[in-house]
Amino acid sequence: MVPSRLESTRLPRKALADICGLPMVIHVLRRVQMSPIVDEVYIATDSEEIKALVESYGGRAIMTSSEHTTGIERITEASAGMDYDVICLINGDEPALNPEHIQSSVETLLDSDAPTALLASRSTTVNSPSDFKVVTNRVGEAMYFSREDIPSPSRSGKTDFLKAYHLISFRKGALDEYSALEKTPLEAVEGHDHLRFLENGLKVQIGVVEHDSFSVDTPENLVEMIGQMKQDQLFTQYRHEAKPQPETAPAVRRWSSSPVTALVPCRAGSERVKDKNTRPFAGFEGGLLELKLQQLVNVPEIDNIIVSTNDPVVMDFTRKFAATTDKPIEINERPDELADSSTPMSKFIQYAAELQEEGTMLMTHVTHPLVTAKTFSELIAAWREAEAAGHDSLITATRLHAFLWDADAKPFNYDDSQEKWPRSQDIDPLFEINHAAYLMPFARMREVGDRVGTNPYIYEMDQSVAMDIDWEHQFHLLEDIVTAKRQRGLDLL
Numbered sequence: 001m002v003p004s005r006l007e008s009t010r011l012p013r014k015a016l017a018d019i020c021g022l023p024m025v026i027h028v029l030r031r032v033q034m035s036p037i038v039d040e041v042y043i044a045t046d047s048e049e050i051k052a053l054v055e056s057y058g059g060r061a062i063m064t065s066s067e068h069t070t071g072i073e074r075i076t077e078a079s080a081g082m083d084y085d086v087i088c089l090i091n092g093d094e095p096a097l098n099p100e101h102i103q104s105s106v107e108t109l110l111d112s113d114a115p116t117a118l119l120a121s122r123s124t125t126v127n128s129p130s131d132f133k134v135v136t137n138r139v140g141e142a143m144y145f146s147r148e149d150i151p152s153p154s155r156s157g158k159t160d161f162l163k164a165y166h167l168i169s170f171r172k173g174a175l176d177e178y179s180a181l182e183k184t185p186l187e188a189v190e191g192h193d194h195l196r197f198l199e200n201g202l203k204v205q206i207g208v209v210e211h212d213s214f215s216v217d218t219p220e221n222l223v224e225m226i227g228q229m230k231q232d233q234l235f236t237q238y239r240h241e242a243k244p245q246p247e248t249a250p251a252v253r254r255w256s257s258s259p260v261t262a263l264v265p266c267r268a269g270s271e272r273v274k275d276k277n278t279r280p281f282a283g284f285e286g287g288l289l290e291l292k293l294q295q296l297v298n299v300p301e302i303d304n305i306i307v308s309t310n311d312p313v314v315m316d317f318t319r320k321f322a323a324t325t326d327k328p329i330e331i332n333e334r335p336d337e338l339a340d341s342s343t344p345m346s347k348f349i350q351y352a353a354e355l356q357e358e359g360t361m362l363m364t365h366v367t368h369p370l371v372t373a374k375t376f377s378e379l380i381a382a383w384r385e386a387e388a389a390g391h392d393s394l395i396t397a398t399r400l401h402a403f404l405w406d407a408d409a410k411p412f413n414y415d416d417s418q419e420k421w422p423r424s425q426d427i428d429p430l431f432e433i434n435h436a437a438y439l440m441p442f443a444r445m446r447e448v449g450d451r452v453g454t455n456p457y458i459y460e461m462d463q464s465v466a467m468d469i470d471w472e473h474q475f476h477l478l479e480d481i482v483t484a485k486r487q488r489g490l491d492l493l
Contacts, residue, residue: 001078002028003071004092006047010218010447015050017222019095020229021242024216025050027095027229029059030238034099037106043092044078057241071166072193076175086110087175089168096213096228097167105169108207114141115174116197116204121211123163126153127346129449130217132164132192134206142204145192147449154344164192165211177202218447220392220454256358257387257441259303260380262296263352263363264289267339268311273475277366278313281475282482286317288366288469291482293318294493297327298373301380302362304328306355308348310339346450353445363438363451367469369482371436372492375465382459383439392453393440396461397431404430431458434466 004025008014015025025043032041043054043061046068051061062078075089086106090097101119109117120134129147137143144150145164153159170178184199194204216225229235266289270276278287286293289307296305305327307318315331322329332355338348352361360383364371383394401424404412414427437459438451445451469475485492 001075001087002032002041002043002090002092003068003074003078004028004043004045004047004050005066005068005074006045006050008217011216011222014216014222015045015047015092016053017216019222019226020235020239021244022238023053024095025054025092026057026059026241027235028090028092028097029054029057030241031095031097031099031234032090032102034234034237035102037103038088040084042078044074046074070193072168072175072178076179079175085172087170087172089166089170091166091215093215093217094213095216095225096232096234098209098211098213099234101165101167101209101211104207104209105167108140108205109169109171112141112203112205114203114205115171115177116194116202117169117207118142118194118204119165119167119207119209119211120162121165121209123161124159125161125163126159127344127349127450129346129350130447132166132190133161134164136162136206140206140208142194142198142206144198145195146190162206162208163211165209168194224454256443257360257383259359260301260362260439261356261359261442262299262302262305262376263355263361264292264296264305264307264366265334265348265352265363266307266309266311266314266366267334268309268314269339269341271341272470273472275313276469276475277311278317281369282479283486286321288369289314289317290321291369291492292364292366293321293329295371295373296364296376297325297329298493299376299380301377302327303359304330306330306332308332308334308352308355310334310336349445349451350449352451353442353449356442358442360439360441361445361451365435365468368434368436368466369469369478369492370465370467374491375461376437379437379439379459382457386457389457391455391457392444393438393451393456394459395438395452395456396434396436396459396466398434398463398466399460400430400432401425401427403427431460434461434463435468436461436466 004015006013016023019027032038044064045051045061046064046066054061064074064077068074071089079087088102088105105117105119126149132145133150134145135143135150181196181200184196186199187195197204216222266277277289281287284290296302318331338351386394406412413430414422440451444453469478
């Protein structure tokens with residue numbers, strides 16, 4: 001059973017999106033039909049247009065209510081009164097589905113006594129709230145589902161997750177049992193249907209498979225999927241059904257990237273450098289905050305500035321500074337729970353994504369005093385070019401041409417079997433993210449839940465500009481450098 005609806009916020013009419021000459025829902029239909037374990041295939045939809053399309057390709061579709069909010073609700077209605085042993089929910093937005101995984105899901109269910117089974121795959125991707133992670137007990141039963149990174153890598157440093165792959169099998173009666181239960185608190189918090197089973201003491205079995213496909217949720221996903229489908233071996237079995245496609249298609253505008261909002265996070269309670277944001281610095285009585293605000297108001301391409309803080313001292317200084325300039329400066333009073341030293345940056349990023357509806361966020365930090373107005377203007381110009389070329393974000397980084405070894409004392413970024421000590425300029429470069437600036441449309445941030453998108457542009461920044469302050473000795477070093485530059489008449493604003 002493939003739930004498929006026409007309405008989609010991030011990618012309108014995505015079920016009908018063209019992928020190499022075939023609508024996405026038809027790709028899914030054909031791949032489900034390839035599975036020898038499947039006896040019947042239905043598309044469950046609330047769209048007459050989808051139903052007519054499926055039937056024109058010889059498939060079967062069942063009309064369901066438009067009020068359903070989940071795939072489980074939709075297939076529960078569609079399967080009412082049917083006689084089956086196992087019903088599989090297969091997402092209609094995974095056109096590169098591996099048919100063998102349907103059998104894996106069914107076998108996972110039948111080898112257990114659980115009412116339902118999900119598949120999962122290994123993932124090392126961190127801070128990705130668009131992916132549901134699952135943790136299991138020793139016999140493969142789900143213990144919890146979350147958009148957060150579980151188990152947490154905060155102490156172990158390990159980023160080995162199980163990402164839930166929503167190809168789901170249900171025993172006869174399980175859907176009715178699910179529907180009879182009220183929505184549970186954790187289900188509401190996390191947004192995952194199967195927490196309703198767990199919170200009511202029912203088992204959810206997890207089967208682990210290799211999975212390199214993905215859900216098509218955004219225009220960027222669609223472009224990536226088209227590229228993947230062109231190389232897909234299974235597609236060759238039904239490619240003859242595809243309609244010829246033009247070589248090029250008009251570009252689709254996916255977000256508004258103007259105006260530019262400079263976002264300056266400035267929390268209270270710095271532990272390594274006490275009062276680093278506002279203590280006097282190189283002649284600036286308002287400290288690093290004053291210097292950064294002066295730099296930002298001098299950037300003509302920046303339309304407004306937001307200082308996000310829970311520090312009353314920062315708020316007071318920002319109000320006084322705002323009164324001296326025509327550039328709009330807003331104070332965002334950040335909740336204390338998002339300003340603790342233990343708060344994951346991902347949570348603040350998701351919060352920051354909601355601060356503006358449209359436009360581009362330029363996130364920068366007061367701890368980079370050598371990033372001047374001129375540099376910010378260059379960054380914004382680079383972002384405009386990168387966006388026009390198809391990038392969805394810009395990140396600043398410093399190039400590393402260095403001899404890097406791993407923990408086993410083995411060369412990491414060069415082959416010493418070819419040359420024991422190659423010239424450093426001949427080593428393949430790596431890039432160190434320096435956090436001097438991030439540029440990304442607010443709308444795109446909300447889509448991916450991060451300040452870096454799926455196709456970022458790396459803006460190379462010299463280390464002499466990107467130097468930042470994390471420790472007390474760095475505060476004094478940068479203060480000496482800024483003081484010396486000012487004495488020589490060099491512009492830091």
